[in-house]
Amino acid sequence: MSQTVDRALSILPLLAQGPADLGQVAERLGVHKSTALRLLRTLHEHGLVYRQEDQRYRLGARLFALAQEAVENLDVREIAHTHLVELNEQCGHTVHLAVYEENEVLYIDKVESRYPVRMYSRIGKPVAITVAAVAKLLLADLTEPERRVIAERLDYPLYTSRSTPNAGAFLKELAVVREQGWATDLGGHEESINCVGAPVRGADGRVVAAMSVSAPNVVVTAEELLTLLPLVRRTADAISREYSGTTHAKKA
Amino acid sequence: MSQTVDRALSILPLLAQGPADLGQVAERLGVHKSTALRLLRTLHEHGLVYRQEDQRYRLGARLFALAQEAVENLDVREIAHTHLVELNEQCGHTVHLAVYEENEVLYIDKVESRYPVRMYSRIGKPVAITVAAVAKLLLADLTEPERRVIAERLDYPLYTSRSTPNAGAFLKELAVVREQGWATDLGGHEESINCVGAPVRGADGRVVAAMSVSAPNVVVTAEELLTLLPLVRRTADAISREYSGTTHAKKA
DNA sequence: TCGGGTGTTGCATCATGTGCAACGGGCATT
DNA sequence: AATGCCCGTTGCACATGATGCAACACCCGA
Numbered sequence: 001m002s003q004t005v006d007r008a009l010s011i012l013p014l015l016a017q018g019p020a021d022l023g024q025v026a027e028r029l030g031v032h033k034s035t036a037l038r039l040l041r042t043l044h045e046h047g048l049v050y051r052q053e054d055q056r057y058r059l060g061a062r063l064f065a066l067a068q069e070a071v072e073n074l075d076v077r078e079i080a081h082t083h084l085v086e087l088n089e090q091c092g093h094t095v096h097l098a099v100y101e102e103n104e105v106l107y108i109d110k111v112e113s114r115y116p117v118r119m120y121s122r123i124g125k126p127v128a129i130t131v132a133a134v135a136k137l138l139l140a141d142l143t144e145p146e147r148r149v150i151a152e153r154l155d156y157p158l159y160t161s162r163s164t165p166n167a168g169a170f171l172k173e174l175a176v177v178r179e180q181g182w183a184t185d186l187g188g189h190e191e192s193i194n195c196v197g198a199p200v201r202g203a204d205g206r207v208v209a210a211m212s213v214s215a216p217n218v219v220v221t222a223e224e225l226l227t228l229l230p231l232v233r234r235t236a237d238a239i240s241r242e243y244s245g246t247t248h249a250k251k252a
Numbered sequence: 253m254s255q256t257v258d259r260a261l262s263i264l265p266l267l268a269q270g271p272a273d274l275g276q277v278a279e280r281l282g283v284h285k286s287t288a289l290r291l292l293r294t295l296h297e298h299g300l301v302y303r304q305e306d307q308r309y310r311l312g313a314r315l316f317a318l319a320q321e322a323v324e325n326l327d328v329r330e331i332a333h334t335h336l337v338e339l340n341e342q343c344g345h346t347v348h349l350a351v352y353e354e355n356e357v358l359y360i361d362k363v364e365s366r367y368p369v370r371m372y373s374r375i376g377k378p379v380a381i382t383v384a385a386v387a388k389l390l391l392a393d394l395t396e397p398e399r400r401v402i403a404e405r406l407d408y409p410l411y412t413s414r415s416t417p418n419a420g421a422f423l424k425e426l427a428v429v430r431e432q433g434w435a436t437d438l439g440g441h442e443e444s445i446n447c448v449g450a451p452v453r454g455a456d457g458r459v460v461a462a463m464s465v466s467a468p469n470v471v472v473t474a475e476e477l478l479t480l481l482p483l484v485r486r487t488a489d490a491i492s493r494e495y496s497g498t499t500h501a502k503k504a
Numbered sequence: 505t506c507g508g509g510t511g512t513t514g515c516a517t518c519a520t521g522t523g524c525a526a527c528g529g530g531c532a533t534t
Numbered sequence: 535a536a537t538g539c540c541c542g543t544t545g546c547a548c549a550t551g552a553t554g555c556a557a558c559a560c561c562c563g564a
Contacts (some may be wrong), residue, residue: 003552006297009260031522032523033543034543038522046258050497053494064323067318073310101314102313108313125320
């Protein structure tokens, strides 16, 4: 809508892929170098972009600070975290937390199976929306027309033979998930990985987040993983209760 | 330099303080509502801003995804290398760079004392984790329970009489290192070799890598090597600054 | 039904961002 | 040293695109 800002913001994802020099930025934006320079300078003044020693541009520290604040404002995450860790201790597998925002499903927290060391590895990355259990849970809560619109617009990459093949199958799956209140991904993203997930609901009953447990089937079979379902649902419900309880405490 | 972009970007820190509606944004920016609307819409299209159900605007999760992607594509080694070379030129000794990954500490770069050329022979090899200065620095940054778990699982080979003998001593050493912000290895790996090291930190303050200077005590005594500590720390800090993209943001 | 509070749209004005062309500085090649 | 090339940078004339206004649409409470 605003051409100048639009161009400036387009620089950010571009730089997220790696450092670039002025010429590269200008070229990939399709504008004159001098224009790119002024945009970069403005971004720089706001600290969103950093100029490293070889004069190439990178995303700057301010962006990380903003991202931090953005994620802190998602208070579901804070509330959920201890529950996720607890669940991880009980079952030993990887636990994910995700939210839906602007046609994307994003992981916002993750507890690794073995040791809680390398935790933040993939957080922030968009989820395979057509197959992931958490994605199904979040989309299943939308209204029927919303679901249809989104389902039509998606691509259906065949990660494996069990990936959701098309919009029809996806909508059907969403209906099932909506009905039963939990979801699975049985080898739909990676052949050997299965997941079980459950929704976190706010005070009004709407799904605000979704969580799942993932495990490779060399460790546990799909059936065994399903026996964890009650535990997963109990955890999700515990988070929901705590979230609903505190969510009304609004501050100025 | 670019008024439009400048205004648009000023919205972000504003929203970082908490959600705001159109009127508030327009007022605090000092522009007409319609102008603020168009700016917000542009930010929205790029996912940097999210419109919650009460129509107020919030920072979007995309920011988080963006920052995450940038971090993953950041190459500490690339950034550090020139600094390591520079340090090597100043002190003449061997300089190492290491990271912690999967319960191991790995050298990822090395500048030799004599020949500043490639001696990649040992890069990629695991470090003597119980004695090396860089290993102490990297492990010292983990949480207390993590440190304990790891310390228990390690072997404590007695390379020399001054090697760390057991888990208790190691944990104690890590506490010291954590406290003082630098580390040494005085003949703990090879009788005649001493090292001084300092940590490289990311934007969030966590240690992402560690560097050290090593020299045989036939060339310099341990005390002489310690006089290099300020230089080593300054170099590590310079790398940290560049890695985290610290920049001076201008105020309105 | 009204009134005050939002967010939204179309439009005329001109401030602003734009591309051009010329400059300068670093670096490698000769 | 001298040369040429490749970047980043600057000043400027032009017109594009951002701006504020005023009117409209909507929701809620009175």
